[in-house]
Amino acid sequence: MISNNFKFIFFLFLAVVVVGACQSNKKSDVYSDWNHIDDSNEFLSNVIIEDIFTPPVASRIIVYSNLAAYESLAALNDTISSFHGKLNDFQIKNGDEEFSNVNPSIASFIAFHTVAKELVFSKDLVSKHLDSLKENFSANFDQEVIEVSYAFGESIANQIVDYSKSDGYHERTGLTRYSYDNDPGKWKATPPDYMEGIEPNWHTLRPLILDSASQFRPEPPTKFDSTENSQFYKEALHVYETQNNLNDEQVEIAKFWDCNPNISYRKGHMMFYNQKISPGGHWISISNIATQKKGLDIYESSRVLTLVSISLYDAFLSCWETKYETSLIRPITYINRYIDPNWNSLLQTPAFPEYTSGHSVISTAAATVLTNLLGDDIYFEDTTETAFGLPVRTFESFLDASNEAAISRLYGGIHYMPAITNGVKQGDKVANLVISRLIKK
Incomplete structure (x- = not known):
């Protein structure tokens, strides 16, 4: 749920910007330097948590919202370039509005939130967020600038929404669900919820950069074997023995990077759920921390967040294709069956096949892109999980974190x-x- 503290801080920040802008100028350059990208992504992350989207779906919401803001800014400033013709099947027109009267910050803000509203369930949260800002704009800025900026932002957003509708997302729901068979090495639903496989057809969506979701399919996992001297048994035993001998920091590390959007727990006969940030959302938060630390302007901040979100989206496609192609049994199922029937994993096992590790794929993708953009020696404090009662962790670089x-x-x-x-x-x-x-x- 979006906290009252977050709302208060955001609107206090906005009020300061508005007052300062009004004192200096009420013409079309007002708000041109308002860098809303970090705040917009934080707001969207909270809405995604509220709506309990799965990690792959969350990555889709994040990337299209950021792409809308980015394309609005790219059309209005030549320091960044449009992705027109660079993403798969992606073409965009700048619109018919007079650029000289369009305010980049307002237009990109409207574009971001218009797309976000289209893709989330809690549309009312986004609407209230937009309405509160529209009141400030109307009270403080030339109506002509507001109108043309809104129109421009919405024109870009509508094109991004149309682009999203052609990616296969809606068609995937009509495809065959994951089916279980008697192969002992294949993934089976895991406790405590025994949920069916999440997004078995995610690989059918259109990638943004990849030629196909299978482009970087890794080598096959170790061949399943239940005999004690087999390599597979040794790998499962390694998981079992590692967890049974964790030190305090390793437990903290596991919980810090859990990033399970919907953890279930029981109290008596009742089942409860605890919503948290997704793996992709965690890396968007790290990107926000990094852009703030570097003091980037709105154009470079948007570029960083959009490129990271593109890498996250395609990384999920690549990983999910591998998961359901290999459909490998999870450690908890194997260990309960062949090693220790009473063992339970420290983290709740997610409801999809084991190979490959989603966090390993998407974290490396995001960290590698961030390293290329911002450098390999950026020390940062990751405060992402403090909202969920976990401590701050520090890292010497993005790859250190990944x-x-x-x-x-x-x-x-x-x-x-x-x-x-x-x-x-x-x-x-x-x-x-x-x-x-x-x-x-």
């Missing part, structure tokens, strides 16, 4: 090591494709 996120899945008891090591390689390949096509000139 490597910790990857190994956290072993500590949590939800992945074998090959899913982690090969997931890191998979994420790196996705990131380098994003870098080669969208960043390097």
